Amino acid sequence: MVGICDLKPEDQLLLNCSLTLLSGENIKRIKQLTNQDLDWNYLIDLAYKHRLSPLLYWHLNRSSPEAIPSNLKLELKEHFHKNVQKNLMMFKELLEVVDILQKQGVVPIPYKGPVLAILIYKNLGFRIFGDLDFYVPIEDVPRTRDILVNEGYEPWEKLTSAQEKSFYKFQREYHFINKLTGINLEIKWKFLSTLIPTSNEPVFQENEFFKEVNLDQFKVKTISPEYLILILSIHNASHAYSSLYRFSDISELIKYCSNIKWEYLLKIADDWGVKRIFLINLKILRELFQIQLPGDVLELINNSNVDEVSKDIVKRLFTSKPRGVLEKVVFHSNLREKRKDKLKTILIMIFLPTPGVIESVSLPWALEPLYYILRVFQMVKNVFTNQ
Template identity: 25%
Template structure:
């Protein structure tokens, strides 16, 4: 783990408002953490800035949940009102998406198509314990590649239209702006994942929603998938703190029966160990989650983690979300996250080719062709 302690990281890199947002997450996910907001942050808080950070990091419902429980005399009324209004809008959106998910699930079931739903309402209910407490933008479904055509037809019949196709997913949008990602792989080529659908299905769990049993990942596979998401987002410079809260929420409700030995075995088998360690190290750096001794030992032995974590902490703290960092930093992080020497070499070559192509595309888009 980084030599800096969690309090050091927070005080050196994070403004009081971002610390307060993280504090709300700690209150929710750590039962022993029970400080009052007024004891720590009140004198230096810019409330409008806190609202901004909560929205940027998609944590408005969680921040509202905790702040609303604080002494009302010290929380500005307009701040409470703004948080409550935003949370109601998110809750309505979540309900609408969940309704769509249930309709789609019934159609997949009728046609005997195996489908795994993850993140979105499944994570909100199973890990956060409340559909309105986790903000999400779309639905995520994972299918076997052999069922792509049938799945596309089912989704299209419910009013969704294809907006983009990638090597690992198809993105759909409805007229009401709701979005759905149909995955037949868990990540793009830049972060290849060897978690096979049959294995995921064999170990899948079911979550009860409105008298329907919706299939989702088991907690161990869920953690691996969330760490892939965190690592990919960190590499793309678009990591938001809600992704780390997902990991903290999952572990907070699953810790007693969580099989860490299985996670480590599966991660090693799928060449995801470094991605797993990086996701856990980042979550610990920001949220100070409790991890078992065997995981902490592994983190201490991964010397590359310290630099990667601190660079990411700085990028998040400086609000560099969506602003690409230097080419060297991105290549270095990607190189660290690869498991084998062959993987490192091949990925470097692929990235150089892809980034060169992207640069050419940008130049052509900026300079229109002459019609002479």
């Protein structure tokens, strides 16, 4: 496994600044690294790429302000304050959406975004997010859609009634944009990625899965942070572990939670066939973020044959080498433990109709299987265009 010492000084500096609270050792290491001859343009670009520029600015400005080139320091400062303003506006909109839907009998569950920023990071400006995520039970989705449209939100997907039925079946989220503020919403009826085929999400019906929390004196219902560790780990894998901020989210959650029921989380992961996915997250978090894990979990990680894939993920985090279409299929299938799950993942990636495929043509129920063929055509096109 590639170690943190094998990374560039700039990579190490970003990692040391990607924590909410710095230890004395972190501050010492930041000062050591900023005394070196750094490629500051590379560092700033890397921070933007991984949505960690707010934390980089915050910690450098306190630990080694004199080390930052003046023009880049001003750029980081302006970017930080613009992000704070944007996040405040998005938090306000989150509360408004919750209020609007609740008044009409729908209970949305916001998570990620502002919820993480306030609850876990303790600072709305520390995290960059591009949209607002809400979970709504599938039976409430049509009504939620109508309410949002009446409130001025425009759906990205322009669907007929037949297309909507197929969309509910094959996909897991609707996208909306507020035509006045430009803020994007995602309304999800499934927490798990479509790459993780499960017939249902039974654990999500348990009372302890949801928790009422205070967000800056406002009470909202969200996912219990302990369960969110697993949800975000699966989400991270669905994006091929491609961004450091997703690891940072999980790292901060683990530090936030006390008395994590690791055995129970691992059992859920095993039941869903995503135990390997979960362990890869924990392996990399241990390597890059030095999170503390119980001895039995560490032993499980060490005996799980995840070193090579974890090493490849870490290398790609700090390079711009993208995976091709077929390489993505192989990668995601290799994340699963069982042959049947590997095969399901391959079939999903090749045949599952994407939003674009469903939106391209309205098919009656009897012809719905044609969406699979259209998806294959799209896949072949992507292979040749390397998209």
